[in-house]
Amino acid sequence: xxxxxxxxxxxxxxxxxxxxxxxxxxxxxxxxxxxxxxxxxxxxxxxxxxxxxxxxxxxxxxxxxxxxxxxxxxxxxxxxxxxxxxxxxxxxxxxxxxxxxxxxxxxxxxxxxxxxxxxxxxxxxxxxxxxxxxxxxxxxxxxxxxxxxxxxxxxxxxxxxxxxxxxxxxxxxxxxxxxxxxxxxxxxxxxxxxxxxxxxxxxxxxxxxxxxxxxxxxxxxxxxxxxxxxxxxxxxxxxxxxxxxxxxxxxxxxxxxxxxxxxxxxxxxxxxxxxxxxxxxxxxxxxxxxxxxxxxxxxxxxxx
Amino acid sequence: xxxxxxxxxxxxxxxxxxxxxxxxxxxxxxxxxxxxxxxxxxxxxxxxxxxxxxxxxxxxxxxxxxxxxxxxxxxxxxxxxxxxxxxxxxxxxxxxxxxxxxxxxxxxxxxxxxxxxxxxxxxxxxxxxxxxxxxxxxxxxxxxxxxxxxxxxxxxxxxxxxxxxxxxxxxxxxxxxxxxxxxxxxxxxxxxxxxxxxxxxxxxxxxxxxxxxxxxxxxxxxxxxxxxxxxxxxxxxxxxxxx
Numbered sequence: 001x002x003x004x005x006x007x008x009x010x011x012x013x014x015x016x017x018x019x020x021x022x023x024x025x026x027x028x029x030x031x032x033x034x035x036x037x038x039x040x041x042x043x044x045x046x047x048x049x050x051x052x053x054x055x056x057x058x059x060x061x062x063x064x065x066x067x068x069x070x071x072x073x074x075x076x077x078x079x080x081x082x083x084x085x086x087x088x089x090x091x092x093x094x095x096x097x098x099x100x101x102x103x104x105x106x107x108x109x110x111x112x113x114x115x116x117x118x119x120x121x122x123x124x125x126x127x128x129x130x131x132x133x134x135x136x137x138x139x140x141x142x143x144x145x146x147x148x149x150x151x152x153x154x155x156x157x158x159x160x161x162x163x164x165x166x167x168x169x170x171x172x173x174x175x176x177x178x179x180x181x182x183x184x185x186x187x188x189x190x191x192x193x194x195x196x197x198x199x200x201x202x203x204x205x206x207x208x209x210x211x212x213x214x215x216x217x218x219x220x221x222x223x224x225x226x227x228x229x230x231x232x233x234x235x236x237x238x239x240x241x242x243x244x245x246x247x248x249x250x251x252x253x254x255x256x257x258x259x260x261x262x263x264x265x266x267x268x269x270x271x272x273x274x275x276x277x278x279x280x281x282x283x284x285x286x287x288x289x290x291x292x293x294x295x296x297x298x299x300x301x302x303x304x
Numbered sequence: 305x306x307x308x309x310x311x312x313x314x315x316x317x318x319x320x321x322x323x324x325x326x327x328x329x330x331x332x333x334x335x336x337x338x339x340x341x342x343x344x345x346x347x348x349x350x351x352x353x354x355x356x357x358x359x360x361x362x363x364x365x366x367x368x369x370x371x372x373x374x375x376x377x378x379x380x381x382x383x384x385x386x387x388x389x390x391x392x393x394x395x396x397x398x399x400x401x402x403x404x405x406x407x408x409x410x411x412x413x414x415x416x417x418x419x420x421x422x423x424x425x426x427x428x429x430x431x432x433x434x435x436x437x438x439x440x441x442x443x444x445x446x447x448x449x450x451x452x453x454x455x456x457x458x459x460x461x462x463x464x465x466x467x468x469x470x471x472x473x474x475x476x477x478x479x480x481x482x483x484x485x486x487x488x489x490x491x492x493x494x495x496x497x498x499x500x501x502x503x504x505x506x507x508x509x510x511x512x513x514x515x516x517x518x519x520x521x522x523x524x525x526x527x528x529x530x531x532x533x534x535x536x537x538x539x540x541x542x543x544x545x546x547x
Contacts, residue, residue, distance in 0.1 A: 179409050182398070186406050189395050192357060195377035196387050197453065198410045 003150045005268040011157050011226060013264020014164035018219035019237060020244035020256035021171065022212030028188040028251030029208045030102075032111040036093065037216055038234030038241060039122040040086055044217025045224040045233065046130055047089075048075075048082030049137060055081075068155040070140040071225065083217045090213035091206065093118060099205075119235070126231040134228040137221070160222045167218065168257045171211070175253055180207055188251050239280065240267070243287040249300025258298060262286070306368065307333040307461050307492040308354070308385075313363035315353030316346075322361055323349040325516035333460070336493040338503035338524070340533070341513035347496045348390060350513065351465050354494075355387035356380045367461065382410060386459035390466040390496075393450035396439030400430050400449060403438050407453045423452040427482075444475030451482060455491070462486065463494040468502060480506055504528060 019041055026034045055074045056063045062074030097118055101111050144152035153161075175181035186194040187204045195201050216234075223233055244263045248255025263283055270282045290297060309330040316323035323346040331337050341347050352358040354365050356377040365373045367385055377387070395403050404423060408416040424431025427448045438449060447467050454462055467483065468476040480502050487493045487506070497503035504510065504524045512520035512533070520532070527533045 179405075182402055182406050183409070185398060185402075186395050189397050190392055192377075193389065193392060193395065194406075196355065196357070196381065196389060196393075197406050198378050198381035198457070199406065200378050 001269075002272060004152065005272045006265065007147070007151045007153050007157070008271075009265030009268030010161055010261065011153070011264070012267060013261035014161050015219050015223045015226075015260075016237065016240045016244050016264050017257040017260025018164055018167065018215050018222065019241045020248065020260045021168070021253055022215040022219075023241050024245040024248065024250055024252065024256040025184070025208050026212045027245060029184060030098070030111075030205060032098075032108045032115065033242070034212075035112070035115040035119040035238065036122060037212065038236075038238040039119050039126070040090060040213050040216035040234065041220035041223065041237060042126055042229075042231055042234035043089055043122065043220070044082055044086040044213070045220035045229045046126060046135070046231075047085040048078045048217065048221050049135055049224070049229060051081035051085070052078035052137065065138070065140055069159060070138045070142050070154075070156050075137055075221075075225075079218070079221055082221065083214045086217035086220075087210050087213045090209045090216075094205070094209055123231055123235055130231065132231055134230050135224075136228055137225050156225055160226060163218075164222070164257070167215070168253065171215075172253050180204070184208065185251075239287070240264075240283040243283040243290075246287060246295075247290050247297055249297030252297070252299035255297055255299035305333045306366070307331050307335070308368075308494065309364075309366045310350075310354065311364040311366075313350070313353065313365060314361045315358050315363075316349060316361065317358065319359075319361050323358075323516050324353055326363065327513070327516070327518050328363075329511055329518060329521055331461075331492060331494060333492055334490050335509060336487045336495070336507040337509045337511060338495045338497055338507040339511045339513060340497065340500055340503065340527075341519075343498075345513040346516040347513050348465050350516075351387075351463050351494065351496045352389075355385065355463060357387075357389075381457070381459070384457075384460045386454035386457070386462040388447075388450045388454050388462070388464045388467065390469050394438045394441075394446050394453070396437065398438060399435050400438050400441070401434035403449055403453055404456055407456045410457050419456050419458075423456050426455070426485075427452050442475070443471050444478050447471065447475075447479045448482065451479075451486070455486060459491070461492045461494065463496075465496045466498055467495070468497060468499045476502055500527075500533065 023034065023037045026037065052074050055078055062072050062077065064072045066072055097114055098111060101114060142154040142156060144154045146152050175184060183194065183199045183204050184207065186197060186199055187201055191201050220234065240263045244259035245256050247262060248259030263286060266282045266286060267279050270278050311328050312326045313324055314322045314326055327350060339347050339351065349358050353360050356375055360374050364371060367383055370383060372380055372383060404420045408420055411419055424434065429445055430449055430452060441449060467479050471479065476499060483493065483506055495503055495507060504527060507524055510522065510524045510527050511518060
């Protein structure tokens with residue numbers, strides 16, 4: 001068995017984990033499975049690409065690669081713009097669709113179906129605006145460097161893994177140590193009671209969208225940087241994202257990250273051991289097994 | 305001085321079928337009032353409507369001088385109304401300390417630690433294990449934590465929905481001893497309770513609600529013999545007759 005599968009799994013698992021964090025937060029606090037989350041990834045990547053294009057037009061020097069990476073200062077700057085625009089998209093969607101359904105007391109299944117419809121609309125709109133042709137943040141070639149034990153990775157890939165670890169740690173500390181994080185956990189358990197405790201539940205809902213959409217944008221940019229940007233990139237990640245969120249335990253940020261890494265590694269080893277055509281199936285198999293054997297996931301609590 | 309007043313309050317889950325049908329009363333500052341009535345009389349719905357948990361369809365709720373009708377729960381808490389729901393009144397997946405820390409977010413940051421320490425002094429059972437999950441507490445300890453949470457911000461008015469529900473007689477005694485201390489400290493107490501004997505012993509004034517309307521408002525001493533209460537519960541006596 002080639003140990004390179006381990007690195008490949010960690011890299012794709014990082015993207016899946018970051019995406020799953022947003023999904024698990026919206027699932028636990030807003031109490032519905034948000035199918036538009038995958039599209040936030042794709043929109044985040046395309047919006048960042050657009051901002052990068054604008055910045056590149058304003059200052060050509062921003063595109064010069066920052067050694068040892070394949071991209072220049074333009075991309076980190078564009079990511080900030082991309083995150084802001086993706087957050088605006090999520091908050092706007094909540095205001096015109098999900099928020100109105102919540103205010104009417106709609107059943108969760110109605111909101112899930114609405115998210116499914118919104119997901120299709122967002123995906124089609126993306127394809128309409130940017131076409132289905134793949135796009136790239138950079139076309140510079142990178143040579144994977146040896147890491148030992150027969151494993152290799154490019155500097156961009158190592159950056160993605162490191163950045164993901166730092167983001168997960170920061171988010172975990174935010175949710176467990178800050179006032180807003182504690183309030184998020186309270187709303188996740190019982191929104192009515194949180195209100196009685198003095199928590200502004202609407203504010204917490206907005207914070208949840210901001211974190212979820214921000215993480216989705218970053219995951220989309222990472223996927224786009226390492227592979228390519230396509231309108232269906234988020235939709236294709238949806239099953240691994242749900243599998244990771246449920247495997248980790250709904251509401252758990254470390255759980256979603258660990259779930260993402262497990263799914264990523266499972267996919268990589270499946271490709272190597274069984275065949276690439278089984279890559280998508282493994283997420284589904286893990287999802288079914290978790291729901292049957294441990295529905296609360298690795299870090300979730302029963303009834304959560 | 306008025307702490308809380310309701311004027312012709314109508315509330316419920318369906319505008320065409322209100323559960324609370326025009327209730328009016330006033331609670332004075334420092335007073336301890338119990339709200340009694342048969343099952344389905346609308347006691348819990350009324351107190352939840354006052355606390356912003358059930359929609360109000362008409363009438364007015366005033367907290368002190370301020371009109372607070374229809375405000376959401378978190379706004380009412382900020383205005384000084386503490387409310388302890390009957391069930392699910394603590395966050396079981398958070399620690400005891402985290403439950404109090406969430407309530408303390410309404411206080412200025414420098415005051416928070418001192419108020420939490422004061423609550424741990426008042427409820428030593430909780431102070432002995434602040435980092436334990438609240439879900440591991442017994443029924444009585446959960447009510448203590450719920451009361452501590454509500455008292456942490458020193459609300460002028462504290463409303464409790466059946467604090468004795470589901471507790472053993474020994475724990476009911478503990479909870480009511482705590483409520484007595486809270487009342488003696490000058491907090492205005494409004495209590496919905498099915499345990500009539502305990503409620504009458506704690507409070508000085510009783511309101512009886514029957515079918516969403518106020519059927520009696522007077523000193524608890526008038527209800528101690530049980531006959532009047534029985535007649536009110538069975539609907540044999542009207543508001544006018546009992547007044």
